[in-house]
Amino acid sequence: MSELQATLDALRLPADAKPDDEHAQCRFPARTLWLKKKLAGQLNFPSVSCPRWDAWAGSRQITSISLVLASGFLGNPASYYGHTLLKFNTDPSRRLTALQDLSISYGVIEDGSDSPFVYIVKGILGGYDGGFSDIEYYFHRNQYGEIELRDLWEYEINLSPDEVQFVSAHAWEVLNRRYQYFFFRKNCAFRMAEIVQIVEGVNITPPNRPWTIPQATLQQAGRERRADGSPLLKSVRYAPSRQSRFYASFNALGAQERQVFFDLVAHEQALTQAPYRALPPEGQRAVVDATIDYYQFITDAAQRSSGKLHPVYTAALAERFRLPPAPKTAEAVAPQAPHLGRAPGWFQAGWMDSDRQGQAGFVRIRAAYYDPLDSDQGHVPYSGLTMGDLRLRFKQQGIRLDQLDLVAINSANPGVTGLAGDRGQVWQIKVGAEPVKPGCEDCLAAKLQGDIGMGRRLMSGLFLAVRAGGAVQGKRADQGLGYVKAGTTLIWRPNPDWGTEINMESRWPAGSEQARYNVLKAEWRYALGRSYDIRIQHEHSSGEHGGARTLLGIGRYW
Template identity: 35%
Template sequence: MRKLFTCMYVLYLFSGQSIALEYEIDSEIEIQPKTLIQLSKNPTWIKLVHYDKNSTNKSNYLSTIHSLDFFNSKNGNNDPYNELISTIKAFQIPIENFTDPNLHALCKFPARAMWLQEYFPIIRKNRNKIICSDYNKWTLNNSTESISLIYVTGYLGNPASFYGHVLLKMNSNKISNRTALEDISINYGALIPDNEDPVSYIIKGVFGGYDAAFSHVDYYYHDHNYGEVELRDIWEYKLNLTKKETEFIVAHEWEILGKKYTYYFLKQNCAYRMGELLELIDGVSAIPDNNMYTFPQSLVKTIASAHHNGRNLVEKVIYHPSRQSRFYQKIQSLSKAEKLILTQIISNTEILHNDVFTQRNLISKQKIIDTMIDYYQYLIKRNEEENNTQLKLKYKSVLTERFKLPVGQPKISTKDKTSPAQGRDPSYASISYLNNRALGNLINLKLRPAYYDQLDSSAGHVKHSSLSMFELNIKFSQNDFYLNSLDLFSVKSINNNATGLPGDSGFAWNLKAGIEQTNSTTTNKLVFKLHGDMGESLRLNKNILLIGYLGGGLQNKKNGYGNSYANVSATTLIDISPKLNLLFDYKYQYFINGQTKNRKIIRFEGRYQLSKEWDARIHYLNDGNFESGVSIGYYW
């Protein structure tokens, strides 16, 4: 065994300051530590204390965390060097000085200690002496064997969830007999006051009006909330990290739990912060390369295409369908005869004892009953705040019949879901050549920073719905150009898979705010408009969806149009093939107090997907004036 001895090692700094560290070293190993100044500039240290470049400080750094207890130095939030010195000193404080060891810096900052012990063995020695019971309990005695990035698809019922959501799940080794639903999950979100209105939320969220923090909870809470209540599909991306790398990320998660950040909806959001955690590991690049915004799906696409340690960063992709998706999968697997019987049973549960049902073969019975069980569970969850007594009684009767059948589930053939990681990029630009009867030939440039429309929804999006922010359209004539429209936001939410069964309606709604020309003949008659509709969708078959709306809008009075109007509209969406989609739209608007009392607007658009990055479209508009054209678009 090599002889160990105790010595004093002193690092001399360029500033003349020194710090003495007492520790045991191996006499046969030559140690050439870096200077403290070099360590304070090390990218890992910068990441551990969450420093961003900031030219207003002498150090040119400022931490994005503004909780004072995250720092060991008085000015640690803007001085990486002093924070490093103070952290090393804090790690040397005798453990005996603390009645509760959990308050020692080694227990509060385990990731910093893990990194610094590679340079200062005294820190490793002290770590081996201390028992951090709170940290050990939280990590289940370091039982995390892998980490998964969880992506939750978009939810148009809440502005905070329009673009989806990401969080991390710590996959334990199950030694303690815990299930995957009991694993620890790490979430990041804005700290929003109760009853905050949507407009305030959007404004404050975009411009940094909220604090935000990491939190932790058993994963089953998110699985239930997203998959069972909000009916959102969940995708799990299990990461290919070493045991040491996994422990390092888990240790840093402990350090930042509850610490306050400033929340920015478009950029420094859940996707950005989860990407930061993953980028603690040398060689991992997770945050999408975009200075304007960070979308959860973009983070997923980045890590899914990344490599680490000579392997794919993502080891395995697991799809967790929502309760609604499971129900739709089952009903789509039924034959026409089975669907008819299911409809009859829903109307009258006595059919369960009729030859119509009892004469079916075992597999058919199981498929019908299992679909009905999911149907009633789906309705009960969807209408949780209402009186569900009758639904629960019907559910109980169907469940009783299922117990009479043999154990086992029939195999259901379903289409493979496309992972959001395989979806297209979120931003879109196009150039159109248009012929306008009143204005002649025009060129239209469109820029849509985010996200999708009714014809180009991709993997991870809500099909046939639309979501866009800051969409800009500029038109060029032979001698001039003008702003045609600028949407602040536009959302169309459609339940396109509605079965038509009682309680499973195709509810649809639409909300839009922005500025636009009053009609297709004007070039300098911009109005601010707020428009909203509510309606129903009806699926005629797997390729055709009809939507009807009633609504209205407010705008500033200009060009003979009043400042308010009622709106009736109908939309038809046709999926001819996976690459070819058509949209027909008809609107009738009645103006309350304008010279122009009413108008009709007919619009047609067809889209053909040339590749994941390119598409081609044809356009037709009739609002009393005719405009038609073709365009080519690019996604990035």
């Protein structure tokens, strides 16, 4: 009660008791609105001038609020799981474009001097402060969609005008406030949900979870209903990245148009040559549109700001103006929205058969998030990001640890065209414990492994990568302290339900007299709706202490 009374006393101070913007009504507009509503007719509040608050919200005439999700980005540990921010949609008559709308984001406050490993550890343990910042929305569209090549989804929230004003006022209150940042729990998704949840009856934080994942927050919001039964999410709008726009243009080309496109990228003069001139106007537009999108895709911010544009790009722009006016040939089609995707956690139970140890049951728990066979909307295709992936096997003799991945990141750029800037780099890093050789179930050891290579999407749903790398591991079964490796990965996903991944690699042990040996890992998955799947996995390694085993399991997403 003493805190409430102190708040009331501060809010009811005379307007001239404090300088402009320092009065409690200016610093805490949401509390002012709430108390005025609850105490209407009981207490009088002075009229106070708040120039900064009025300029921030009043003059913009905020009409609605949207949750915005940027898809995951494996180039920055802070964005592995995606990023959530709030967008304050203003009256269209007050601005030229929605890109001028105000937005609020929450993130780590740090100087960028820490390595990715230190960044992750400190982020998990709460070693950083986090804070809110506001900026016009075009900054985020440029940073995420144009620089980091991340798709964005904008979800308008079903709020009344009074609720829009209340949430906006609360967002103002938390600006420039500092909080302890926790990567898994009190992150951007958690803080954005807190702001929205100031509205009575709204709860978009997933319950009963020790972590908060941006996509899971939107999934929870998608299940929420207002008091009148209407959905909390009013609408969803897709904003494709620069990469998605280029791939849409390229995939729309026919065989002849595609050949002309490759010629045009290689030679500026192709615009004046017979193969291009032989195309009908719609074919010429398709080729030119794809060329423009390609150079926008590969041109970085420094090149754009310097004005040094590729001559083929400028020639394509001139040609587009010469052609008869027409809409763009191909637009990126909005995929399934992330709030309709599966849950982030996964539990699996099944049976394994080993040629060395016989049969056993197993259970597997993956806290988060996805692998190349179940990556969904908002995830990086042909990639994987898992944390806390634990598998236990059990027999009559007891339960034993079979594998533990503390962190496993598998990043793949699809490299659809194979052209410069789209060559498809792949890399992988994994930290945990697993057998030093597949099939050697009594050879569990701590292991740090990584590799890098090139990948290419050969056709829709088919991805091939070649890579090289190595590992450092605990010394078990005379396998040395690590190995150098080279291998190939093939991923085939003809549709979202079916998927096959085959990994073949050769390993050269270090610090051991063991000879080179080969490893094969193959996994097949079929989705049983949105909540379940079935998988068959086979592993084989050659040489001493090698062996083979097959696993069959049914999984449930949670």
